[in-house]
Amino acid sequence: xxxxxxxxxxxxxxxxxxxxxxxxxxxxxxxSIPTLLASDTDMVALAQTGTGKTAAFGFxxxxxxxxENRKTQGLILSPTRELCMQIANELKLYSxxxxxxxxxxxxxxxxxxxxxxxxxxxxxxxVATPGRMQDMINRGLVDISHIDFCILxxxxxxxxxxxxxxxxxxxxxxxxxKNTWLFSATMPKEVSEIAKKFMKTPVEIxxxxxxxxxxxxxxxxxxxxxRERYQALKRLSDANPDxxxxxxxxxxxxxxxxxxxxxxxxxxxxxxHGDLSQNQRDLVMKSFRSKQIQMLVATDVAAxxxxxxxxxxxxxxxxxxxxxxxxxxxxxxxxxxKTGISMAIITKSxxxxxxxxxxxxxxxxxxxxxxxxxxxxxxxxxxxxxxxxKTEINHEIDRYLPAINELLGEETKExxxxxxxSVEFSRFFNYYQRATDVKKVSxxxxxxxxxxxxxGSTRFFINLGERDxxxxxxxxxxxxxxxxxxxxxLYKVDVKESFSFFNVDDHLxxxxxxxxxxxxxxxxxxxxxxxxxxxxxxxxxxxxxxxxRGGFQNQKRSDDFGKFGKKKAFDKKPGKKGFKKxx
Ligand code: AMP
Numbered sequence: 001x002x003x004x005x006x007x008x009x010x011x012x013x014x015x016x017x018x019x020x021x022x023x024x025x026x027x028x029x030x031x032s033i034p035t036l037l038a039s040d041t042d043m044v045a046l047a048q049t050g051t052g053k054t055a056a057f058g059f060x061x062x063x064x065x066x067x068e069n070r071k072t073q074g075l076i077l078s079p080t081r082e083l084c085m086q087i088a089n090e091l092k093l094y095s096x097x098x099x100x101x102x103x104x105x106x107x108x109x110x111x112x113x114x115x116x117x118x119x120x121x122x123x124x125x126x127v128a129t130p131g132r133m134q135d136m137i138n139r140g141l142v143d144i145s146h147i148d149f150c151i152l153x154x155x156x157x158x159x160x161x162x163x164x165x166x167x168x169x170x171x172x173x174x175x176x177x178k179n180t181w182l183f184s185a186t187m188p189k190e191v192s193e194i195a196k197k198f199m200k201t202p203v204e205i206x207x208x209x210x211x212x213x214x215x216x217x218x219x220x221x222x223x224x225x226x227r228e229r230y231q232a233l234k235r236l237s238d239a240n241p242d243x244x245x246x247x248x249x250x251x252x253x254x255x256x257x258x259x260x261x262x263x264x265x266x267x268x269x270x271x272x273h274g275d276l277s278q279n280q281r282d283l284v285m286k287s288f289r290s291k292q293i294q295m296l297v298a299t300d301v302a303a304x305x306x307x308x309x310x311x312x313x314x315x316x317x318x319x320x321x322x323x324x325x326x327x328x329x330x331x332x333x334x335x336x337x338k339t340g341i342s343m344a345i346i347t348k349s350x351x352x353x354x355x356x357x358x359x360x361x362x363x364x365x366x367x368x369x370x371x372x373x374x375x376x377x378x379x380x381x382x383x384x385x386x387x388x389x390k391t392e393i394n395h396e397i398d399r400y401l402p403a404i405n406e407l408l409g410e411e412t413k414e415x416x417x418x419x420x421x422s423v424e425f426s427r428f429f430n431y432y433q434r435a436t437d438v439k440k441v442s443x444x445x446x447x448x449x450x451x452x453x454x455x456g457s458t459r460f461f462i463n464l465g466e467r468d469x470x471x472x473x474x475x476x477x478x479x480x481x482x483x484x485x486x487x488x489x490l491y492k493v494d495v496k497e498s499f500s501f502f503n504v505d506d507h508l509x510x511x512x513x514x515x516x517x518x519x520x521x522x523x524x525x526x527x528x529x530x531x532x533x534x535x536x537x538x539x540x541x542x543x544x545x546x547x548x549r550g551g552f553q554n555q556k557r558s559d560d561f562g563k564f565g566k567k568k569a570f571d572k573k574p575g576k577k578g579f580k581k582x583x
Contacts, residue, residue: 007033012097013059020093026052028207035203036060042202043181044195050335051207053183054090057151065124067100074125074149079157080304081107081129088127108132109278116141130166137173147178155184155191157304171198185331186324216334219365221344221354223441226486232345232370232438233317239371241383245313247297248329259297272298300325309335316344319353326357348441349487369440373432380428458509459531465498475500483515501531
């Protein structure tokens, strides 16, 4: 195994590395450090966040800086304020035994004049966001015309955020003699173009497979109906009592509303999105880092700067349309040699997206079921039992023992255990005893929407058909859009020449009738009538596809809870049926 000494690092850096507790170089460090130290070369390194890339460029950079010369020698461009601060802090730790080397971070949302005066006092290394850097160059507050090294960190993120023009302009103020080191998690076309345009025959380094997700991450998906996403999220959290997670939503509105709902439901959650002030964002991040927040609900843009180790789960409340985004999101867990889980809550229509992501990350997803109430209760119970077992006794309690004994002395040991556990546990038990389990949705291509439908279904007649230019798919789209129904709300569309049939769940039937009461299409009155009411049984021909799920679930749930209430269920050991089955 290679050591840091063997990479060619000097004593002052080695001492700092020992202080940091790094024992062996990570793969990216092993590959980049000797090359960067031994030659004046450009480099393109493909590495995920969390692979130790800050040190991969930071150690050689510090070793190559001449502290005697006060000019700015190294420029690091990074996409967000948080990352800038983090990189600057790391570099300060690396140069702990080279106190003459000064690193200054410049980023938006903080005083320009303060940052300018730090630069004036001397900055061998400047770590900057492209926007603020451009601004300070324009005002003549920073001079990068003599730098020897330019590092583009998280290049793909910077380009995603629209910094291409800024980067181009910043680079035009740097000398052609410098070396450029580009780090990126993925290599989209835009990043290759930057490399081609601004770099000279760069050495290429790849950690893992190109464009692949980190192998330390297990990718899971949970198939649910769209309206049960939130319930699914709550259950995933409840089934992982020590969760420390990032939850991704697509829009600021969803981010805010999901975080609010979680808070209302008693979770340690917060929102992070672009509508918050910098101050609010800093506060949220501080609470998250200190683990006061267990679930940080964020938009992709806002989460870009988050570089927190120990995130146990990344939850995709909604998948992003951009497949690249998946890699960035899930790369927030499984960092620094730890393992992590990336969980995507998806609807059936998103299955195809999962397949595309699998091809990109070259890893398969595992399909999991949303835990049932009974499973969650068991997990919570044994989590509590383990916590009690690991708890160190606080002997301050000793002096109160006689009084407590007097109060509880009559109870048997078994009763006491049950009572203590019930203090915490009943909250979950009572909730899940009442809650309906999230329905399992089959990924089978053949299974129609109606087979997972608990209630009845209404079949409608409509006087539109092939003659009016509709095939079944067009009619389905037309009706769904016109009625503003969800993707799976309308089914069994059967188009004849001059009329058609379709089904909706019973609870939507009134809406359909009311909507078409006076509806005209191209001046023609459209007639919609109930053709027949159908119960689940009337779909008997294909019933075999659904097994005994769906409508029977409620029955099963109360049976399980009945059993759980008896003493026997408490005797179950971890690993036995139901306990942590899917985790
Ligand atoms: P980075 O990819 O630079 O954000 O690093 C991710 C985390 O890994 C940071 O907390 C680093 O301090 C840590 N780290 C970097 N290199 C090593 C190493 N060789 N050994 C252990 N931890 C490391």
